[in-house]
Amino acid sequence: MRTERCGRCGSHLQSRDTGSLGRVWAFWLAGLICYVPANLNPMLITQTLLSSSKSTIVGGAVDLIHHGAIGVAIIILVASVLIPVGKFMAIAYLAVSVRRGSSISSARRHHLFEVVEFIGRWSMVDVFVVAILSSLVQLSVVASIHPGSAALTFALSVIFTMLSAQAFDTRLFWDTKDARNETT
Amino acid sequence: MSVATGDETDPQRATLFGGIPLESLIACPQCDALYVAHMPAVGERAVCERCHTVLIAPKRKAGLKIIALTSAVIILVAAALFFPFLTIRAAGFGNEASILDSASSFESGPMVLLALAVAAMIVVIPLIRTLLILYVLIPVVADRPPYAHAKHAFRLTQELKPWAMAEIFAIGCAVALVKVADLAHIGFGPAFWMFAVLVVIVIFNDNYMCTWSVWKSLELDQKEA
Structure with missing residues (x-):
């Protein structure tokens, strides 16, 4: 299939992006690989007068629950665990459904994709929290907070999954349905 | 199809x-x-x-409103960069952090990459987007032919949209405040309030933008010129 330039905005025109699914899976895998160390390594290193503690993403949320800040703990858990895991599963399901067809309607799958794309950016909230805390809490010996290596891998994981969602050619959802209708 | x-x-x-x-x-x-x-x-x-x-989704006088709001964003971002953002006090020690301090808090080794990414997402990309939007829309609203490369500029603003994360940074502030609330006393600097206003403006601004109308006006002007 030949590609043309759009007469209006100059971007590449392609009836269907044939390389789309390949890029989706590549970024998806890269995101998943980064997500594993992001959960195993410490996100925050807190040093107070008496002690030094390292906390992972889930560990930090558990600490918050012990302090009684359940609302914030839920925000962190949703943004850093529920959304990324849900996103990995949703993109994988959508990519498979384009190839194999699905019992769920095109409109439903398109809707799911829009939710994934809208909500994915919000996972960055935890990285920003680490950035704010480690610049603000620098009180010499009393208390100081430093970023752990998980901040980097988690940010990479979010960026890769955003790229994965952006690589998806959403028109493919509707094609499979049309193609099936035409053949029957 | x-x-x-x-x-x-x-x-x-x-x-x-x-x-x-x-x-x-x-x-x-x-x-x-x-x-x-x-x-x-x-x-x-x-x-x-x-x-x-x-x-x-055309809106009444959208072009003028967008230009006004984007100008406000540029002023607020520039000001918010240099004023203290949050202040902290505990046991006689105090510290204050600006937005740039937050972005540059990742210092060692590969963390520098993260610092660059954070700075890009909360300051640089939102600022570039607003400047490009002004560049594209000012001639359109003034009924003049668009500036050179206006089309590329507008396409870039659309592509950068998901990477501008100022509003997510604002939620991050709220979470960070609660996290250290029992460790120390936290105060808000002037930049915090500027940033809060900015987030509201950004959300309104995106609501006014109808890309189809903008493309249409860019194209009409080009034909007349």
Whole structure:
């Protein structure tokens, strides 16, 4: 299939992006690989007068629950665990459904994709929290907070999954349905 | 149901598609359904029947409003950068952090990459987007031919949109405050309030922007010139 330039905005025109699914899976895998160390390594290193503690993403949320800040703990858990895991599963399901067809309607799958794309950016909230805390809490010996290596891998994981969602050619959802209708 | 500019014909020459002039056709960018576009009345929206993506949503005096709001964003970002953002006090020690301090808090080794990414997402990309939007819209509103490369500039603003994360940073502030609330006393600097206003403006601004109308006006101006 030949590609043309759009007469209006100059971007590449392609009836269907044939390389789309390949890029989706590549970024998806890269995101998943980064997500594993992001959960195993410490996100925050807190040093107070008496002690030094390292906390992972889930560990930090558990600490918050012990302090009684359940609302914030839920925000962190949703943004850093529920959304990324849900996103990995949703993109994988959508990519498979384009190839194999699905019992769920095109409109439903398109809707799911829009939710994934809208909500994915919000996972960055935890990285920003680490950035704010480690610049603000620098009180010499009393208390100081430093970023752990998980901040980097988690940010990479979010960026890769955003790229994965952006690589998806959403028109493919509707094609499979049309193609099936035409053949029957 | 494929892109209207066609696989066989040159897009420059293909001005008709099934007898309908190309300018009046609109293909849904999400699901590729093709429609004959009717400009909806101001305040109404044209929505794709299949996937419910908003296709056209003209607003009254949108151009002028967007220019006003984007100018406000530039002033607020520039000011918010240099004033203290949050202050902290505990056991006689105190510290204050600006937005740039937050972005540059990742210092060692590969963490520098993260610092660059954070700075880009909360300051640089939102600022570039606003500047480009002004560059594109000011001539359109003033009824002048668009500046050189206005089309590339506008396309770039659309591509950068998901990477501008100022509003997410604001939520991050709220979470960070609660996290250290029992460790120390936290105060808000002037930049915090500027940033709060900025987030509200950014959300309103995106609401006013109808990309189809902007493309249409860019194209009309080019033909007249």
